Amino acid sequence: MLKELDPLLLSQLRLAIMSYLMVAREAEFNALREQTGATAGNLSAQISKLQEAGYLEVEKTFRNNYPLTVCRVTERGVEAFEAFYKDLKTYFGQ
């Protein structure tokens, strides 16, 4: 029987954020915005959802007196992504 896919990752932007961070282990908010092409508001909202689920951790610091937001995938996020990818492959019989 096919497993139900993680609904949190069945969103274009959330999945793009997680996929990107699986390779780039951490990224600044602005880099994620450039790479995904999302608006700051939408990106921020989706990052919050991933953070609430424990998939991401967000660090807010300062650089040269400007606020700097850095996102990174947590262990739980890695596990969730890997499980999602595995479940996804079963859909295509891979």
Place this chain on the structure above:
Amino acid sequence: MEQEEKVLNPQESLRVIRETIDLAKRGVGESGFQFLLWGWLVVAASLAEYYMLVNGYGVRAHLAWMLMPVVGMPVSLIYEIRRDRKQKERNTIREWYGYLWLGFGISLILALVTSILRQTPPVPMVLIVAGFATFMSGILIRFRPLVFGGIVLWLGAALCLAVAVREHSLVEAGAIALGYLVPGYMLNQKTRKNHA
């Protein structure tokens, strides 16, 4: 305000994952610059060494290799430091890439020291080590011309067995031109296209 997000089907999910990971791989930031820099320096040093060897300069011919530490190292370091400053993310593949070339540097120094102490020709060892690093770079950033470049360098190492030691410099110049410079220019062109 709550932001609505497009819900994906499995096919679209797989596409998003593949496209995004490909994008992240480009984050390695390899523009071919290092291949072009070192490629041209090796070609110049090899040809200068060969010219001096056939014109009776003896061991002084090896001084041509001073181009590497005197020109190559500072230019390469300045380029990497500048690039790192611009970087807004950590990238696993870039880290592996960096370790790969660090490993290459250490292997190269050990190979050169061994060949000097044992008085064996250094070129085959240099081409074997450079071939491995180039081959793996191509695999890491999924750029096939670099994979072929690595194979060309290995073939150059094998060719050294068939020619006189004095001719090794020429084999090295040819192998590096094909295995480093050609993929280096192709990578450079691809990067420019991606940024256009």
